[in-house]
Amino acid sequence: xxxxxxxxxxxxxxxxxxxxxxxxxxxxxxxxxxxxxxxxxxxxxxxxxxxxxxxxxxxxxxxxxxxxxxxxxxxxxxxxxxxxxxxxxxxxxxxxxxxxxxxxxxxxxxxxxxxxxxxxxxxxxxxxxxxxxxxxxxxxxxxxxxxxxxxxxxxxxxxxxxxxxxxxxxxxxxxxxxxxxxxxxxxxxxxxxxxxxxxxxxxxxxxxxxxxxxxxxxxxxxxxxxxxxxxxxxxxxxxxxxxxxxxxxxxxxxxxxxxxxxxxxxxxxxxxxxxxxxxxxxxxxxxxxxxxxxxxxxxxxxxxxxxxxxxxxxxx
Amino acid sequence: xxxxxxxxxxxxxxxxxxxxxxxxxxxxxxxxxxxxxxxxxxxxxxxxxxxxxxxxxxxxxxxxxxxxxxxxxxxxxxxxxxxxxxxxxxxxxxxxxxxxxxxxxxxxxxxxxxxxxxxxxxxxxxxxxxxxxxxxxxxxxxxxxxxxxxxxxxxxxxxxxxxxxxxxxxxxxxxxxxxxxxxxxxxxxxxxxxxxxxxxxxxxxxxxxxxxxxxxxxxxxxxxxxxxxxxxxxxxxxxxxxxxxxxxxxxxxxxxxxxxxxxxxxxxxxxxxx
Ligand SMILES: Nc1ncnc2c1ncn2[C@@H]1O[C@H](COP(=O)(O)OP(=O)(O)OP(=O)(O)O)[C@@H](O)[C@H]1O
Ligand SMILES: [Mg+2]
Numbered sequence: 001x002x003x004x005x006x007x008x009x010x011x012x013x014x015x016x017x018x019x020x021x022x023x024x025x026x027x028x029x030x031x032x033x034x035x036x037x038x039x040x041x042x043x044x045x046x047x048x049x050x051x052x053x054x055x056x057x058x059x060x061x062x063x064x065x066x067x068x069x070x071x072x073x074x075x076x077x078x079x080x081x082x083x084x085x086x087x088x089x090x091x092x093x094x095x096x097x098x099x100x101x102x103x104x105x106x107x108x109x110x111x112x113x114x115x116x117x118x119x120x121x122x123x124x125x126x127x128x129x130x131x132x133x134x135x136x137x138x139x140x141x142x143x144x145x146x147x148x149x150x151x152x153x154x155x156x157x158x159x160x161x162x163x164x165x166x167x168x169x170x171x172x173x174x175x176x177x178x179x180x181x182x183x184x185x186x187x188x189x190x191x192x193x194x195x196x197x198x199x200x201x202x203x204x205x206x207x208x209x210x211x212x213x214x215x216x217x218x219x220x221x222x223x224x225x226x227x228x229x230x231x232x233x234x235x236x237x238x239x240x241x242x243x244x245x246x247x248x249x250x251x252x253x254x255x256x257x258x259x260x261x262x263x264x265x266x267x268x269x270x271x272x273x274x275x276x277x278x279x280x281x282x283x284x285x286x287x288x289x290x291x292x293x294x295x296x297x298x299x300x301x302x303x304x305x306x307x308x309x310x311x312x313x314x315x316x
Numbered sequence: 317x318x319x320x321x322x323x324x325x326x327x328x329x330x331x332x333x334x335x336x337x338x339x340x341x342x343x344x345x346x347x348x349x350x351x352x353x354x355x356x357x358x359x360x361x362x363x364x365x366x367x368x369x370x371x372x373x374x375x376x377x378x379x380x381x382x383x384x385x386x387x388x389x390x391x392x393x394x395x396x397x398x399x400x401x402x403x404x405x406x407x408x409x410x411x412x413x414x415x416x417x418x419x420x421x422x423x424x425x426x427x428x429x430x431x432x433x434x435x436x437x438x439x440x441x442x443x444x445x446x447x448x449x450x451x452x453x454x455x456x457x458x459x460x461x462x463x464x465x466x467x468x469x470x471x472x473x474x475x476x477x478x479x480x481x482x483x484x485x486x487x488x489x490x491x492x493x494x495x496x497x498x499x500x501x502x503x504x505x506x507x508x509x510x511x512x513x514x515x516x517x518x519x520x521x522x523x524x525x526x527x528x529x530x531x532x533x534x535x536x537x538x539x540x541x542x543x544x545x546x547x548x549x550x551x552x553x554x555x556x557x558x559x560x561x562x563x564x565x566x567x568x569x570x571x572x573x574x575x576x577x578x579x580x581x582x583x584x585x586x587x588x589x590x
Contacts, residue, residue, distance in 0.1 A: 197434035206424035
């Protein structure tokens with residue numbers, strides 16, 4: 001073998017490098033494996049519901065009413081009852097009645113704050129605001145829940161004269177405190193990703209700072225901003241402790257923001273502890289978990305797709 | 317939203333900028349211009365007159381301050397943190413570094429084309445209409461007129477007239493650069509600054525841009541930065557040679573390229589240096 005062939009066929013990899021590479025690969029795919037396992041587990045357990053419960057029961061159940069001498073279609077969640085009723089409709093209503101207002105509130109303020117941080121704030125203001133946001137993000141949700149339950153609920157009741165002291169709106173306020181820092185961070189990132197060249201182009205055409213923000217930077221980042229909102233919504237759907245404490249937990253079928261509600265998450269958290277393992281009730285709770293997981297999963301996929309769209313649009 | 321009143325204000329402010337047009341042939345008078353980037357002294361006492369309706373080329377080795385100089389002419393350096401400017405740049409009798417200058421209005425008079433083509437992620441039409449819209453023009457047919465005229469002036473109308481509603485980013489690099497030129501012309505500037513507008517383009521696109529520059533100088537004062545000596549010789553009427561932040565020599569292109577006064581200029585142009 002000549003020197004050159006030797007050089008050309010030389011392996012670049014050290015055995016240790018090979019090992020490290022594999023280890024990194026395994027940690028890289030670990031998250032995929034975990035997600036798949038959780039998914040499988042939830043669905044496997046959830047599907048066992050249908051051994052004894054018909055899919056229609058998840059909407060409502062015909063129950064004979066001795067007072068009315070009739071069969072009545074009951075759309076309710078009454079898991080501990082002589083005739084258990086497992087309608088997920090009130091739970092889904094509850095989840096959306098909390099997550100939707102929470103996302104709206106935190107998006108309005110979060111997008112505003114993100115724009116301020118990325119485009120307007122001086123370096124000094126930014127350096128104070130960002131750690132504060134991180135602090136907010138670090139508050140345990142049980143603390144927020146307690147605050148809502150003990151203080152904010154009274155305020156809200158005085159202000160809106162609501163029938164229920166604990167209601168979906170109080171929960172939504174609490175949840176918006178959780179989603180707000182998430183949305184701010186993601187919006188700020190999306191805006192910062194807009195290349196300086198685009199801003200320069202706008203300025204060079206005689207745009208003011210505000211015109212540049214509204215007509216160039218924000219439109220270019222609109223996918224990233226939408227993704228932030230979607231992720232915030234997913235997070236709001238998944239929030240448990242705050243809603244468990246602040247929404248009153250009455251599983252009502254309602255579209256009234258000021259009514260007490262019970263969310264899917266709070267329902268699982270409240271009932272899972274007492275349920276008999278392997279019972280019908282136990283499997284239904286898993287099914288509710290699986291449905292919730294699917295919703296947040298779809299939201300995450302959507303936001304991913306939306307972000308990729310932005311990258312393509314900007315050729316980044 | 318709040319951009320409407322802002323727009324209004326600027327629209328009027330533009331008219332307030334005094335533009336006493338004396339019939340001199342000088343478009344921009346630069347006097348004793350110094351630029352510092354925190355500690356870097358990027359331009360050192362540059363004094364230069366730029367002729368009206370002519371092409372002035374700026375040449376010199378990398379880092380000598382050509383882009384810095386160009387950006388002082390429409391105050392794009394204002395957007396850089398840490399940049400400090402001394403001296404005066406007088407356009408049509410007004411020092412653009414004076415205290416009462418409306419920078420936004422200035423940038424409508426002094427347009428700019430960047431080295432890297434940077435169309436907005438919008439349609440071709442919206443790219444070109446961006447500047448006029450900033451000035452509050454909303455009338456559709458008026459905008460269409462401006463867009464068409466600007467695209468024609470930029471020699472790209474025929475290539476894009478059937479796809480004005482397509483994203484500008486789907487065009488080739490050379491086409492994108494001409495869209496950027498059209499976008500700059502749509503604001504109806506008097507002066508157009510170009511920072512290496514053809515450096516990222518193939519020879520055919522480059523030739524198109526050069527032809528275009530030739531055409532544009534009938535109506536606009538053009539200042540162009542280029543690393544390409546042949547290009548400077550081909551397109552420009554005047555040439556300035558920068559070195560280490562100093563304007564070493566400036567004069568008619570013919571003279572600079574045949575009998576420069578300074579030895580350094582000759583060395584750079586003939587490629588013995590740089
Ligand atoms: N934003 C900035 N901050 C700090 N220093 C800068 C900045 N921009 C330019 N400089 C410095 O100013 C000097 C002149 O830079 P300039 O970009 O004007 O050079 P140039 O002649 O355009 O070079 P090139 O041909 O490579 O584009 C250089 O030393 C550069 O490092
Ligand atoms: Mg440069």
